[in-house]
Amino acid sequence: MAGFITDEAAMAHALELALRGPAAGPNPRVGCVLLRDGQVIGEGWHRGAGTPHAEVDALCGVDARGATAVVTLEPCAHTGRTGPCAQALIDAGVAEVVIAVEDPNPVAGGGAQLLRAAGIEVRTGVGAESVRRMLEPWLVAVGRGRPFVTLKLASTLDGRVAAADGSSRWITSAESREHAHRLRAEVDAILVGTGTALIDRPALTARLPDGSLAEHQPLRVVLGDREVPGDWLRITGHDPAEALAQLAAREVRHVLVEGGPTVSAAFLRAGMVDRVLAYIAPVLLGDGRSAVQSLGIGTLADGIRLRTEQVQMRGPDVLLSARVEEEI
Template sequence: MTRWTDKDRIFMKEALRLARRGWGLVSPNPMVGAVLVKRGKIVSSGWHTGPGLPHAEIEALTAAGKKARGADLYVNLEPCRHTGRTGPCTDAIIAAGVERVFYSLPDPNPLAAGGAKALEDAGVETLRGLLAQEAYELNQFFVKWQLTRKPFVILKTAASLDGKIATRAGDSRWITSKVARNYGHHLRSGVDAILIGRATASKDDPELSARPWGRRKMHRQPMRCVLDPSLKLPLSLKLFDPSCGGPTTVFCAPDAPEAAAAARAAADARVIRIPYARRGLLSLESALTALGGLEVQSVLIEPGATLAASALIDETVADLIHIFMAPMFLGGHDAPGILGGEGVSALSEARQAEFLRISRKGPDLHMVIRPQGAFEPPAGFLLPDDLEPAAAAPPQEPED
């Protein structure tokens, strides 16, 4: 038996729906929505629209005015009690006379946490855990980074039904449909950085910009990152053209030529030297630690077969995988598959994974997968009570 009513779920679902609008707009802040309810009816709502702008609770309280007195507030993250770019939400909630606060997740940010206690101390009843699993999936980038200072890593790849990411001649544009590729742009628009390998940069010359469909806005382009151990990539690539996308970061080996590093710095690219993990391959763990230090909370890896094998088999850095499969067969021993590298020799060494969601994107199959070893919040962050059955709405789906 759960302690939540159907109406509680409906109101928190509405808060989560509003929060989701912040995809691509709010990082490094979390996506938050808030709904004020009185006598079983929504009196106002709000969502966080960007860093430095009012928090969702303040938007809802402002819209409600005097009607907030005696109301219940539904919000997907514990209200903050600290003064950052905006004032503490707890003070505003107490001053408005809100009676009860339902919140899904505790705030993992040590600076902002303690909001529930401040509310309780002022006589406002707080109830934690409603739709916590769904709220966690929505803000897992924020949660992981706050708790570990490392970015959440998504790996995205497009393949034929026989698992090939390019033909034997290297032709890979485009395997999947426009609908699937639009979803790829949606993913790009919500992350802080995109990472590719040197060979993909050189063969495909991608812009690495986010160009999501329709009316969706973005507050900035994601950082563009490439692993180029010896700094061989020419500066004429679109990746180095500031007019094409976000800032560029190149990861190179400790002994990469100094003159090449200086040339990249002169072209406004950041150069970060990191150690090798194995012969010829840079340490992804080191690259991600460096990105975490730059407040990058999420990284989308768009790998060729070599980088995919590094991220999934050799170093196991991926937290979530999106695979799009087109209804076509490419065949060919020499056509690259999703994963290259050496591979494992025994089935017992396989990296296990779990399907979270399988759906269609136009004619293509879209699989969302959690690999073994993916980030999980520490014990106690989600209470056993919080783990309701699978959320109906997928996390981070666009509304349109």
Template sequence: MRRALAVSAAAHGRTSPNPAVGCVILDAGGRVVGVGATAPPGGPHAERVALAEAGERAHGGTAVVTLEPCDHHGRTAPCVDALIGAGIAVVHAALADPNPVAAGGRERLRAAGVATRLGVLADEVARGPLRGWLHRQRTGRPHVTWKVAGTLDGRVAAADGTSRWITGPEARAEVHDLRRRMDAIIAGTGTVLADDPALTARRPDGSLHEHQPLRVVVGHRDVPPGSRLTGGDAVLHLRTRDPGEVMDVLTGRDLVDVLLEGGPTLAGAFVAAGLVDRVLLHLAPALLGAGPHALGAAGVGTIADIVRLDVDEVRRVGADVVIDARPAAGQDVPGVGGSVW
């Protein structure tokens, strides 16, 4: 299953609005004979890619897949048909498919005499490349990751506004790898005016990754002529300050994973609206003492309204520390009428 998870990670960012699924086929003797991940929309799903590699060796074997095989005829035929036709004897899936249109694959497999097991590494897989897609299935909107880089005293820029570079090259490379897996990157007009960001996903040598997210600018001010956001691929400029309106537009575009890279004001608005689903905080071992904070007004007026997070992971990236967290379960978010985050 971890091998299936790894191959799904390589496809993450290329499959939206479909889920990035990974599949490994074992022959009857337990040897790996096929590995596959979901192709871009219109292409084969992970099971069919892995089965094509395995060929006749799949007969009597086992399929290990991160998501329950689909029982739905959309752009491609149901994956359960391919598994049954190949003579697969056992299917291990990490997660059930929450999409009612595509669900039901496990029952079809059992009816055909295929043994099934659900829940293998379920928590690990749910936090992986399927995280955004699962969130969209539950909530109907894209999953929002707020990425911020700051100093140990919580500053994201110096007093004069300069911010390049707070974190080290290893952390910056990881952020660009994250960007290439996203469907969109959001920044406010304040950040655009102050930093002139490109909002692209780049390799360490400066070349562009094959997949580039949609670049979204939020705010009423114009993007200056000659800025890095006025050329190249199209930029979506949403002239609003309402995070809900932003999410409505991105939802209508069938986006799944969104990266919030705006400044403190925009980040605070998204937090106050209960629209941040994950926080990736890159902390540099450095102090500034003055300058803008990482988060602006977020609807917290008293300590009782504090926005608490559950930390999933803390790790080192070069000289920096990355904290990967999400809003604590069952928490009431200030400013949104007691909605559960």
């Protein structure tokens, strides 16, 4: 196997391993590399809830006595669907554990303390920035006790989601829609309002470029009081906080809010949007439905200011990724 000169290089490889795991689900993506004299003697990653954690996966069939374990997330110290990973590392006889990010989960945290109590050297913060970026939805969800919320907007250049006659398909390009379907395949739930459900009749499925269903399908959620057709989870009322509380109880970590304008405005007014993804098509309508309804803002100084994170081209469209505030 390959060798690594620095802990940072080994952590970068552990991050690559973590990314092989599923983005959706209640558990975080985690990767682990076992080193002896700079050489990889074992590696593993977490494949989803109920499967071995990355550390246990890496330890399988490996003599790890005196080895260094490089792990993207602090090894857990509790017994859930699986046993505590910190104890597994102790039992395996590792001499050192290098951790990128400490576990904020009050239930699972404490692994580093357990390792140190067993006489194992523990270092934290190696490669933390990249790992935090990868784990952001999970970290925010665990830290705040509610799902991470991505608000998706798809509009014309002048901010319309439908023309005056109600026509709305398709404002954005096939390239934008393909990217949006990839995003759907990485979130735990998609949420829309009853208006969008009744007017647009969206399938809310995640599809591959060939039109087939992706392996992972998010929970489909509709918020509002009107009855809607479809096998969806219906949350009555119009309170984003209550909706997120119900989804958190289902171990939903990442919610994609796809509108319409009323629901988008409700989440923004409630301060419960973490990231905005805006697909902007080079089309002008001048009239029609706005992407977001009134936010109750009367002057420019009170506007919700976003921090631009990334701008990409998706076919003829522009995809703008922006943050409402610094999350991690």
